[in-house]
Amino acid sequence: MSRQSYRKEKNQLIYTQQHLANERTYLAWIRTVISIVGVGFLATSLHFTMGVTRNTFVDLFTVALGIFACIFGLTVIFSATQNYKKKRQQIINDTFTPSNMHITLISSMLAVIIIMVIIYFFMIM
Numbered sequence: 001m002s003r004q005s006y007r008k009e010k011n012q013l014i015y016t017q018q019h020l021a022n023e024r025t026y027l028a029w030i031r032t033v034i035s036i037v038g039v040g041f042l043a044t045s046l047h048f049t050m051g052v053t054r055n056t057f058v059d060l061f062t063v064a065l066g067i068f069a070c071i072f073g074l075t076v077i078f079s080a081t082q083n084y085k086k087k088r089q090q091i092i093n094d095t096f097t098p099s100n101m102h103i104t105l106i107s108s109m110l111a112v113i114i115i116m117v118i119i120y121f122f123m124i125m
Contacts, residue, residue, distance in 0.1 A: 021025075047124075
């Protein structure tokens, strides 16, 4: 380890609040993933346990909604982990770069899942 990197690692006590905030943000993303996947499972399980009129297309759409929620959850976990590591390194290096791609990706996928839920409600009416 070089002398400069050792000095940066040693002086990280100054940035304790930033590191803790970064960890809290990461854990908030993980809680969000649990909610997103839960919505997917809830929609799928309610559809198949309720007395909804059976329609093959609606059944497939409901399964697709559940699978998309799981894929979305995995994407958010991966993205949040990458963002956490990136922010940790930025705190150590005393730099900052906003995470536009991370926010855009998650917002877009969340919009898709909301649209899928709305379409589902119109299909079962």
